[in-house]
Amino acid sequence: MTPAVASRSMVFAFARGALTPVAAAIGIVLAMLLAAMAVWGGLSLAWWASCFVAIMLVAASQIVHRPWAGGRPTDTGQPGRRPSETNLKRDIRRAIARGEFVPFYQSLIELRGGTVVGFEALARWRHPDHGLVQPDQFIAMVEDAGLMHEFGASIMRQACRDALRWPRHLRLSVNMSPTQLGGRVAARRMLDEVRATGFDPHRLIVEITENRLIDDVVLARATLGVLRRAGVQVALDDFGAGFANRHIREIDINAIKIDRSMVQRAGALEVGNIVDTILSWSDASGLPVIAEGIETIEHARALFELGCDYGQGYLYSRPVPAPEAWQLAWQ
């Protein structure tokens, strides 16, 4: 390979983001060597200039391909490089079509007797190269790719099918992103998905998160209204995670999930007081409260003493694949 071809192909590789920062350093050294060779070998000024441009391009490509703040995996699966939008969309769409996104299930427990009353579906990506990927690594990517409806429908379909095999008194809770609160048509489409599986919408709870909940309260109310009329219940997720809790009055809610940041400090006096207030208020309004993130007997005891009826957390079970959830359901 001539120095010219070598330096040009290197520049293209960097421009495509195909090389790593270590390779970038090697590239810079090589480019400088080429420049030196050009000068010592008496090559023209144009040669020297092209090497200089190569170095500049290398540096620029490193800035263009700087790591994402969150270090999320990309279309190539390499953490730290932002994929192009088309690639991202294509890869997520393909992963949905191949059934790589699957629901795991975490049991919802009645604290008094420790019995299972239902399961929350929590999505996982069974990535062919990277194994099991957690939702905080891909939910935002699905949102970015504009494929939340397709993703949500796929998880909902699989979860309803799995839940059909559980005892009939058990509930299924499914997380819904704010982008899925797209109005009546979106809600009817979701109900069609549920009914097509044969699952009774009266056994379904959708969990919506307050922090990102509602840019458009009217649209959200319309969406949830359609679901509720079909018997679906609505739970407000991550309650007490530091948001205004204002939607509780604006939207019909059937249950509240206390955020794990509060649950895990429920023994501490000031947090205990807040949880106590939430529970007394929920008692008055008749809304059941579910405590998230119960990891220890102490958490469970503190919450139960404060009057909380339901909970979930690693103390009872981590999120598990469908066959294990089935076993827990029939225990």
Ligand code: C2E
């Ligand atoms: P979330 O809905 O608040 O789910 C509860 C999270 O807490 C889950 O994390 C669960 O694994 C974790 N967790 C449960 N018990 C404990 C515990 O005792 N200790 C600790 N430290 N953590 C516990 P996961 O599965 O990583 O899900 C993260 C978030 O991703 C979920 O938070 C939810 O907002 C989102 N998500 C998951 N699946 C879906 C989905 O299908 N659709 C949408 N839109 N969002 C989803």
Ligand code: CA
């Ligand atoms: Ca949830």
Ligand code: CA
């Ligand atoms: Ca939550």
